[in-house]
Amino acid sequence: MLAGALVHRLLASRRQTVTCAARSRLPLVAAQVDHPPNVLLVLLDDAGAGDAGFLGHPLLRTPHMDDFFRSAISFSHAYAGAPNxxxxxxxxxxxxxxxxxxxxxxxxxxxxxxxxxxVETIASVLRSAGYQTVHLGKWHLSRPGLGIGFPPSHFGFEHSNDTYAPASQLVSSFTGWLASGRRERTPFFAYLALWEPHEPVQLWSPVEYQRLYAPTEKRREHDDAFALDS
Structure with missing residues (x-):
């Protein structure tokens, strides 16, 4: 899973670059910036640390992720807190x-x-700094039917849609929220937690993805790439 323990590093710059702020230096929070940046955190479920073209994978082609990487902020020394x-x-x-x-x-x-x-979350910290907060996708930190844990609203998220829906539906939900649920002139923190490329991988990648690979390469490789990059 691509993850990084970055909660106590808040985005704080008039040029919308990254300033690292330790927990003890919270005066640097985005509430004090003239134009706080919107923050979009996209989580890929069970993707390996090198499973993308821009990360140097020798086989996988991920053009959409590569484009996103070039326009986003990259934390190259962040690590998952656990292997599951x-x-x-x-x-x-x-x-x-x-x-x-x-x-x-x-x-x-x-x-x-x-x-x-x-425990405090990045959502609760940013919400206290004036951000609008939204979670869309897989939560997996509570099991309401079993009485285990607490929902996203308990951890600073104003709006949440806990679902295992495909990425295409989550993206539609997010763009819909941007159009109708977002408050104008209020910065937002959006946590988009996708299911893909978690197993089971659907083995019917589009022809355009199949064409990215040589005939001798395993079909499963372009199916995995499609799950990552779609």
Whole structure:
């Protein structure tokens, strides 16, 4: 999973570049910037650290991700807080290791009452700085039907749509929120947590993706690339 414990590094610059602010230096929060930047955090589920063209993968072609990379901010020395789903998500949102967040395994019916408790998230920090906050996609830090954990609204998100829907639907939901749910002149923090390329990978990538690969290369490679880059 591509994740980084970056919660305590807030975007603060009139030119909308990155200034690193430790937790003890919160006067640098975006509320004090003339034009705070919008923040879009996109999470790919179970993508490897090198699984993209711009990261130097020898086989995978990911032109859309490459374009996004060139226009985005890259943290090349960020690491996942854990090797599986729920703990790394908790670390991403809080900047804390699993033994500090209270989430140390993926949530399931066998998880007991394991959940984030008494921790601050990037959403709550930015919301207190005047940001509008929205979560769309996979949450996996609570199981409402089993009484495990708390929903996104408990951790600073004003709006949330906890769903395992395909990326195309999530992007449509996000653009719809931008058109009708966003408050004008208010900076936003949007956490777009995609399911792709988590297994099972759908093995029917479009012809244009198949053409990116030589006939001798395994079909699964372009299916994986499509899941990553679609």
């Amino acid at each position: 789903c729920s703990p790394s998500r908790a670390s991403l949102l809080t900047g804390r290791m699993p033994f500090r967040t209270g989430v140390y395994d993926f949530l399931s019916k066998r998880s007991g009452n394991m959940h984030m408790a008494g």
